[in-house]
Amino acid sequence: MTTATGTNPHSTSNSDHAALAGKFNKDELRVDWHDKTLWFIRKKRDKAAWQIPEWEELREIASQIKNNVLSNLRTYLLEFEEKAQKNGITVHWASDAEEHNKIVYDILSRAGINKVVKSKSMLTEECHLNEYLATKGVEVIDTDLGERIVQLAGEPPSHIVLPCIHWKKEEIGQLFSEHLGTPEGNSDPQFLTAAARIHLRQHFMSSKLAITGVNFAVAETGEFVVCTNEGNADLGVQLADIHIACMGIEKIIPKRKHLGVFLRLLARSATGQPITTYSSHFRRPRKGQTMHIVLVDNGRSERLGSPDFRSALKCIRCGACMNTCPVYRRSGGHSYHYAIAGPIGAILAPGLDMKKHADLPFASTLCGSCTNVCPVKIDIHDQLYRWRQVLTQNGHVGFLKQSGIKGMAAVLSSYKIYQFAGSAGRWLLKYLPFSVNNRFNAWYKQREMPKAPDQSFGDWYKGNRKKKVEKIEN
Amino acid sequence: MKVALFIPCYIDQFYPQVGIATLELLEKLGVDVSYPEKQTCCGQPMANSGFEHLTGTCNDHFIENFSGYDYIVSPSGSCVLHIKDHLHSVHRESEAENIRSKVLELTEFLLDILKVENITATFNHKVGLHQSCHGQRGLKLAQMSELVAPGFSKPETLLNMVSGLRLISLDRKDECCGFGGTFCVGEEAVSVKMGKDRIADHVQYGAEYITGNDMSCLMHLEGILKRQKSSTQVIHIAEILNTGS
Numbered sequence: 001m002t003t004a005t006g007t008n009p010h011s012t013s014n015s016d017h018a019a020l021a022g023k024f025n026k027d028e029l030r031v032d033w034h035d036k037t038l039w040f041i042r043k044k045r046d047k048a049a050w051q052i053p054e055w056e057e058l059r060e061i062a063s064q065i066k067n068n069v070l071s072n073l074r075t076y077l078l079e080f081e082e083k084a085q086k087n088g089i090t091v092h093w094a095s096d097a098e099e100h101n102k103i104v105y106d107i108l109s110r111a112g113i114n115k116v117v118k119s120k121s122m123l124t125e126e127c128h129l130n131e132y133l134a135t136k137g138v139e140v141i142d143t144d145l146g147e148r149i150v151q152l153a154g155e156p157p158s159h160i161v162l163p164c165i166h167w168k169k170e171e172i173g174q175l176f177s178e179h180l181g182t183p184e185g186n187s188d189p190q191f192l193t194a195a196a197r198i199h200l201r202q203h204f205m206s207s208k209l210a211i212t213g214v215n216f217a218v219a220e221t222g223e224f225v226v227c228t229n230e231g232n233a234d235l236g237v238q239l240a241d242i243h244i245a246c247m248g249i250e251k252i253i254p255k256r257k258h259l260g261v262f263l264r265l266l267a268r269s270a271t272g273q274p275i276t277t278y279s280s281h282f283r284r285p286r287k288g289q290t291m292h293i294v295l296v297d298n299g300r301s302e303r304l305g306s307p308d309f310r311s312a313l314k315c316i317r318c319g320a321c322m323n324t325c326p327v328y329r330r331s332g333g334h335s336y337h338y339a340i341a342g343p344i345g346a347i348l349a350p351g352l353d354m355k356k357h358a359d360l361p362f363a364s365t366l367c368g369s370c371t372n373v374c375p376v377k378i379d380i381h382d383q384l385y386r387w388r389q390v391l392t393q394n395g396h397v398g399f400l401k402q403s404g405i406k407g408m409a410a411v412l413s414s415y416k417i418y419q420f421a422g423s424a425g426r427w428l429l430k431y432l433p434f435s436v437n438n439r440f441n442a443w444y445k446q447r448e449m450p451k452a453p454d455q456s457f458g459d460w461y462k463g464n465r466k467k468k469v470e471k472i473e474n
Numbered sequence: 475m476k477v478a479l480f481i482p483c484y485i486d487q488f489y490p491q492v493g494i495a496t497l498e499l500l501e502k503l504g505v506d507v508s509y510p511e512k513q514t515c516c517g518q519p520m521a522n523s524g525f526e527h528l529t530g531t532c533n534d535h536f537i538e539n540f541s542g543y544d545y546i547v548s549p550s551g552s553c554v555l556h557i558k559d560h561l562h563s564v565h566r567e568s569e570a571e572n573i574r575s576k577v578l579e580l581t582e583f584l585l586d587i588l589k590v591e592n593i594t595a596t597f598n599h600k601v602g603l604h605q606s607c608h609g610q611r612g613l614k615l616a617q618m619s620e621l622v623a624p625g626f627s628k629p630e631t632l633l634n635m636v637s638g639l640r641l642i643s644l645d646r647k648d649e650c651c652g653f654g655g656t657f658c659v660g661e662e663a664v665s666v667k668m669g670k671d672r673i674a675d676h677v678q679y680g681a682e683y684i685t686g687n688d689m690s691c692l693m694h695l696e697g698i699l700k701r702q703k704s705s706t707q708v709i710h711i712a713e714i715l716n717t718g719s
Contacts, residue, residue, distance in 0.1 A: 017661070018660055018661045018662070018663070018664075021661060021663055021664045022662070022663040024663075025663040025664065025667055028667070031667060035671070039646070046619065046620075049622050050622055052622070053622075055622035056621060056622055056623060324620065326649055326650045326652065326668050327652075327661070327664055327668070330664050330667045330668060330671075331661075331664050362524075362656075362657070362660055362661070363661060363664075364654070364657070365607065365650050365652060365653065365654025365655075365657050365665075365668075366522065366607075366608075366654065366655075367607035367611065367650035367654075368607055368608075368611035368612060368618075369607075369611070369618075369620055369648075369650070371611075372611060372618055372620035372621055373620040385521075385522065388522070388523065388524035389521075389524050389525075389526050389527070391524055392523070392524030392525055392527075393524075393527060397523075397524055409520055409525065409528040409529065409531070409532060413514070413531035413532045413534075413535050414514075414535070415511075415512040415513075415514055415535075418483070418514040418515075422483075422486070422487045442658075442659035442660075442662040443658065443659055443662075443697065445662060445666075446662070446666040446698065446701060447666065447669075447694065447697030447698050447700075447701055448696075448697045448700035448701050449697065450488040450489070450693050450696065450697070451488075452488070453488065453489075453490050453491075455490060456486045456487050456490055457481050457485060457486040457490035457492075457493035457494065458481075458486055458509075458511060459490075460490050460493075460494060461493075461497075461509050461511065462511070465497075465509070466511075
């Protein structure tokens with residue numbers, strides 16, 4: 001049995017989404033700022049989408065391509081492996097996060113390298129690669145500006161596309177003055193970016209190995225595509241002797257021609273840009289360079305076998321569902337306590353560890369905005385609903401909630417009990433307001449209770465319509 | 475045409491005037507409408523909490539009450555969507571299927587079935603429309619802002635027929651209010667913040683009333699408005715459509 005803690009008796013722990021979101025909401029002005037910043041991006045996305053008259057058709061095509069990929073994943077992966085090997089890329093297969101991390105470390109240690117530059121990769125976040133490599137004495141420098149900021153702050157990203165969206169520029173100025181020696185009080189974005197550029201350049205120049213993520217891998221050609229706005233992936237790779245690209249196996253697409261569909265959708269959905277500044281194709285190592293790709297499963301095959309949840313694997317990590325989510329905007333990415341926050345994180349995380357992430361599918365009103373903004377049409381809010389059923393049936397819901405719902409089921413299945421409970425409930429509201437309106441009532445904390453009417457609609461109907469009918473009949 | 479009136483449990487218990495307005499409105503429009511008196515609830519509070527497996531008897535009870543009608547009409551988009559998506563029965567599945575196809579939210583029934591073109595109602599107020607998510611995105615009562623598609627809104631079409639009513643525009647026309655069933659207590663902080671933000675949007679454009687198709691969302695907003703001692707009130711769309719005739 002879980003016990004209620006904190007200020008909200010419905011919250012089951014001090015570190016679940018409700019509790020963490022409660023903490024985030026202690027500073028309402030910050031919540032307003034966070035909400036408006038992300039809503040601004042949602043509006044930019046709308047503007048960009050409306051410039052493509054065939055936007056909905058494009059989403060449908062993307063969805064169908066991804067459905068085809070999921071149904072033929074093995075074939076495409078083997079095709080990719082064969083082509084990539086022919087191109088001179090070393091292909092590795094990792095069944096889980098641990099194996100992925102070991103493969104990366106093996107390459108590093110064999111080359112005698114203890115410092116790497118890494119561009120943004122949500123997969124390496126999912127696998128906790130940085131933490132793993134730190135235990136082996138390897139320094140990882142995240143080169144995406146937002147990721148570098150949260151790395152300096154010792155935090156995980158709070159958003160998959162905008163890792164430091166929860167940081168204000170004044171706070172970044174302070175952080176940089178502590179870590180990069182910039183003058184205190186200077187929070188000019190252009191100045192801070194230039195300072196980061198100088199700082200990162202030293203690491204780019206001195207790193208012999210670069211790690212990147214993968215946005216798309218093309219089965220037909222054995223190449224992969226990395227999308228960034230800062231060119232940091234390219235700079236890292238071009239200056240390093242060894243390139244390791246890490247990708248989840250679902251990132252495969254059949255043919256090069258399909259890229260056009262996804263590149264049009266990705267940046268528009270993510271930030272409202274027509275396309276990312278860099279969409280770099282990596283096909284074969286340049287002379288003297290070694291190129292590796294690590295294909296990671298980490299629960300994806302299992303997910304593929306689940307009809308209810310497999311379509312979450314269609315995700316292209318654009319983050320549009322986060323920007324549109326009214327709950328995410330007002331609870332912050334860290335309240336999801338998983339590498340991928342927001343609605344998509346809430347359907348991915350329980351698949352990896354049901355117990356640890358049982359709270360996340362409940363961190364939603366099921367408003368459905370995520371599903372309709374998703375460029376590959378993942379039925380996110382329906383999956384949240386289905387996860388709730390799975391979690392409950394696997395015993396991951398508190399005893400108090402369970403017994404309450406069982407009582408509710410009994411009341412609502414019988415008219416007699418319902419009628420009795422209803423009149424008792426209204427009576428309670430009307431005559432004993434303090435028994436309901438107390439500090440343990442989460443509704444009443446910031447809201448008034450509804451006013452209790454003298455009679456229910458059912459009672460009114462009996463008195464006002466049934467009599468008429470009887471009179472006519474008489 | 476025989477129509478059954480489906481009154482959600484919280485309307486029955488806390489907002490009987492919404493049920494009365496719905497009934498009177500349908501009667502005025504000449505609909506042969508009756509209220510199956512032993513109805514209780516659609517089962518959504520349990521199902522959305524992850525207990526769909528406990529809704530079996532509740533579902534059978536719903537089928538028992540609502541079989542045999544041409545249409546089932548309800549002043550709630552959310553409860554109608556739940557029935558449409560989740561009403562099933564081990565022993566009476568064909569009846570359940572029939573009900574799923576015949577249950578309609580009030581405004582879609584008025585426009586799509588009755589083809590109402592005029593409403594003799596007067597409401598001399600500035601009104602903000604809260605598009606509740608389940609009705610809007612689930613039942614498609616109005617176009618959602620996420621899609622690149624032509625706009626429409628069934629509740630707005632009806633409100634525009636009401637004499638004297640001035641509909642305000644909003645900065646975020648279809649953002650969720652944060653009610654979300656048990657979400658409103660389970661995620662109290664975010665729920666209230668969402669509600670406060672929705673209210674602020676309506677109030678900044680001078681709304682005297684906030685209306686909508688779902689009393690549950692309005693109950694949540696009303697709770698916050700009253701705590702704020704705001705002069706803005708909530709009113710169900712059926713109450714507006716049933717006024718001043």
